[in-house]
Amino acid sequence: MTIEIRILKGDELEAALPDLAKLRIKIFRDWPYLYDGTMEYEQAYLSRYAQTEGAVIVGAYDGDTLVGAATGEPLEQEVIQFRGPFEDKGLDPREIFYLAEALLDPAYRGQGIGHLFYDEREAHAKALGFSTAAFCAVIRPDNHPLKPDNYSPLDDFWRKRGYDKLAGGIVHFPWQDVGEDVESEKPMQVWIRSL
Template identity: 70%
Template sequence: MPVTIKTLTGTDLRAALKDLAQLRISVFRDWPYLYEGSLAYEQKYLSRYADTDGAVIIGAYDGDRLVGAATGEPMEAEVIQFRRPFEDRGYNIKQVFYLAESVLDPAYRGQGIGHRFFDEREAHARRLGYAYASFCAVVRPDDHPAKPSDYWPLDPFWRKRGYEMLDDAIVHFPWQDVGDAEETEKPMQVWFRLL
């Protein structure tokens, strides 16, 4: 069955949060996030999308099953770590749309779904009048013991879509790595483009 892409807002967005939580735990467990997630944390973390005007989930469905999702919301609704690089540089954060997570079941990769995730979130942001789009990508050391030998960074994909690293913009955000007992802050590079 072909994958169907749906733009979810309002009650449709709210209804997808439990499935998104499960998908995030599964996909983010792998490199480079290495995230030791819990359903309780996920449900609390994701509830912000249900409470934010302008938030969106782009869902990829195989039948009724959510196999991939990408989220976004106005930057002004985001945590200070993600807002600060723009505020410090004098940007009006009311003009920036934040592209948050993008997760896809590995069995569905290589079909152009990642491009659709960006296309649909950017289109949503433009419809709402945003001038810029931004996201953050985790930075792990090249010699990290969990790095797969066949890993290819997504930087070329992002650049092809018009995104560039925002100079000297590394933010730190905490989560618990697989096998760790507690959360630690991870560096994340800010990427940015004009819509």
């Protein structure tokens, strides 16, 4: 299968938001996020990308179908839950590009698309003058009843790309888990690297 990687900004970015919302709901439903999302929430949450200067979506397309996407925006434009842990550590959000979601349909994994997602977002961040890139990954207990037996965390992948955990850098962000009736805050570990 041939996958086309497209860098989406401006009107193209805005046009891709409904497909990104569907992809987020589908992929984040799985471990470790277990997100029980709705299109209504997604449309409100993702609309900020269309309004943020410097935001980008790196889309992976099979024909006209979005099968994967990775997003990013200047950390200074992110919600306080994401900015706060950096500020608490004395880091300047104006120098950091935040790599938000990275999603890929399981049928397309293992082809190097994940690396392209990071390559393209890091190149975008550098072109905008950012010196640092960072992202967050949800923290789940090892004994969680929904953890698959064959789950392999991405820590080694991220370390090979030069990222490391920011000591004490924990973001708390709410969402509704599969099987829950209400949202609850989830801890997320900050990963960071110099560009």
